[in-house]
Amino acid sequence: MGFFSLKAECAVCGNEASLNRYQIANKQWMCSSCMKKIGFIKIGQAGKPITKMTPDDIRDLINGKVNNENELDSFKATKKIGKYIEFDDKQEKWLVLSAILGRRNNSKVYNYSDIVDFELLEDGESVASGGLGRALVGGALFGGAGAVVGAVTGKKKAKGVCTSLKLKITVNDFNNPAVYINFITASTKKNSFLYKTVMDDAQECLSTFQLICERQKEEKAEEVSHNTVSAADEIKKFKELLDAGILSQEEFDAKKKELLGL
Template structure:
């Protein structure tokens, strides 16, 4: 069919006009249904439009309606900067608009959607955690309450950070990963903006860790907390030996990596 031939939308059965969008099997959808499916927002397109079936489009429209209902009932109990909001009463969370910190176009997720998470600075892992494992590289929860250094120990120290983002893996095969972008341009690490962004990123890590802990069976959580506390206590002991000159810095780092399993 030519571009000027008359066609109807496979969803609403109205004339698509000239602004048609072609999907699988040569079918097309109108601009109104395209927008209703959320495809005007790039992060909602999970695969090429031309490969999408009629069922894909209808499911996307239903998902957008459900999300709108979730947004209408979303009542944040905690907000971290202009980045993330949590509704602890309904066990839901969302990522705010990176421009104005608005939630009107956000996607609402369940606490139970979270699989794991990782803080990335300039592409390298700083901290990580999730279901079935303790937070590594951030605050180690437990009796000692210690804060241990970065995960890899391989990152070259520079005075500039170009990217700081939180990668969150979800239980969604069509949209398995979302990002919270704290820094997207060059920032001096000794500056106030970087320090505030870094602080909020770690606050978000702590909240996600608590959420994941809530999703785990109590016996598993108790075991994990015990392991985290034990690791923190051991690291503190080795730090004392380092301060006493019994261990070299290299030996201390090796012991710390061994305990954190990194």
């Protein structure tokens, strides 16, 4: 149906789409109501233009936005670093604040378990990094509070001015795997009070993310250990049934392989 046809059906919700509509994949239409539910910012984060998005893609975005709004409502910050990031340690969640006023606005809520690794970039050069199964490189980690002692020790450019300082967090999200926290976006002297203050915040972010990753690693190790012990107990029980003649050798071997994940 042509664009100027008065009637068209929204492929997302099934309602009638007026002339104020948007074309999506396969020459289908989306109504303005569905567009409002997504929001232009959300579309920009989808990784592809709206004309390439299927009705299912759009429904996923709408559901994701609703779920995120619910998570924002229940998010209770237990730690905040500057105007950049908040952590809800009780629910093991975190979010990046708006770069303009340091507010939540449409911030996406992530779980601690979403974190893969992180890297501090100064003028495009990596100066510190860490993550799951990796030690914190470029900063010294001390204490449970997440304090970092000492300056970043990674390679730096010799110039006395920084034009860009940002933290890149890689998360377990195929469509949007990188989350950025921008600390510096304009020319700033490295001997200035602003640079030192911002660097302190960046270092605290590094330290906090490293502590989270180490905690996640410990929890996974405990889970694996628990599962191993449970499997051993189950195998012992089936061995007793084998010895009693209740199970055949073939049945016991099959159960053993199942419990060991073989």
